[in-house]
Amino acid sequence: MKMRVKFMDFKSSRLLVNLLHSVWAIPCVLIIRLLRPIILIRIGTFFSGRIGHFVIDSGMQWAERQNHNHRIIDLYWLEEPISNKQWATMVCRNFLVFSWVSYLGRWNRLIPGGKANYRPSSVTDSRDINGIMENYNTQFNFSPEEMDKGRLWLKEQGWKEGQKFVCLQVRDSAYLGFEEWHTQYDWGYHSYRDSDIETYNLAIRWLADQGVWVLRMGKSVNKRVSIKHPRVIDYPFHPEKSDFLDVWLFANCDLCISTGSGLDAISDVYRRPILFLNYLPLNNMVSWSNSINYPKHLKWSDSDNFLTLEEHLEHGYNYTKDYEEAGIGVIDLTSDEITSVVQECWARLEDTFMETDDDTNQQNQFWKTMRESTLFKKQHDFIHPKARLASTFLRNNPNFLQ
DSSP: OHHHHHHHHHHHHHHHHHHHHHHHHHHHHHHHHHTTTTOEEEEEEEOTTSHHHHHHHHHHHHHHGGGOOTTEEEEEEEOSSOSOHHHHHHHHHHSEEOTTHHHHHHHHHHSSSOGGGEEOSOSSTTOOTTOHHHHSOOOOOOOHHHHHHHHHHHHHTTOOTTOOEEEEEOOOTTTTOSSTTGGGSOOGGGGGGOOOGGGGHHHHHHHHHTTOEEEEEOSSOSSOOOOOOTTEEEGGGOTTOOHHHHHHHHHHOSEEEESSOTTHHHHHHTTOOEEEESOOOGGGOOOSSSEEEEOOEEEETTTOOBOOHHHHHHTOOSSHHHHHHTTEEEEOOOHHHHHHHHHHHHHHHTTOOOOOHHHHHHHHHHHHHHHHOHHHHHHOOOOOTTOEEOHHHHHHOTTTTO
16 A cells, blocks of 8 residues: 555656646747747657667767758757666767756657657667768767776776777677666567677687787676686676776777677777677668678578578568577577688788688679568668678578578
């Protein structure tokens, strides 16, 4: 009974606050609409509870402002909870963000006729299908103090100026379990996206032996990296991990290796090269960036045959149970596969990869099939000239394009 009374008190208090703010918010909304012929004031928010959407949406909107119509003013508020406070700080430095805008947004939504004054977080489901991030600046500048802070932290770990470093993000079942509000939901339907960090050990050691620093990233993970190497940092267990370092490291790395999670969006916005490993579904691949993709294998349970590209596109599900119900097994990449594509990616960055005529022909055939897919067309338009399916994948899977 006490809990019910407390809930009613909270509900009543919130209603009272909204009514009090309506005294000024409703007239302001009406004035904003009257001003449309002179200046368009739009009201919106960012999906700030999920770092991937938060970063990509604000990055694309920042790019759009490079070709800005000065007769448009956008006002924002940030929804709670905030997924990354450093990114929120950088957004607030570059956009007009105020908490009171939420009341304008509420009444603009409730009073009919406010569509023109609404600024959605994204109209493309956080996908840069028009390539705006490639054509305009998407990067929020770090302050000189922030740049010094990031470099100093790396130097304290043993890194020296000029040495290259890689951010490695491997999603496992602990993903989305680190925030209290995330634990309210069962995220098991995304388990097909998880990977075992142990299968990355061979590639991690190979990179470290090349003189490259490897920072295994993530806010919450199931287990530690078992490799002990002076150039390998298991950042999720580092006592100094922070929202600031999450952003700074992904924004400044020489390469981002990711299984597809929110933080790799930072590298995307800052136009860092990305290697996507164990990524599904293939029709959701990040085609608008300098990226290499090596997806998980899909295998028919009743025949042990691997799915072809066209079958991948037909059965590109977003839920684990859909693969199970379709009789499709999801097979993680082996350590050797991961290492081979990491070596390919690094060779391409060093401009030493030997591309064969067969590689080029297979790549062209891959994109031809992708472009002809109806589902792919809905989610893609601009394709980055360096976006590709890994040549090592196509070499190792000769029946994939049949």
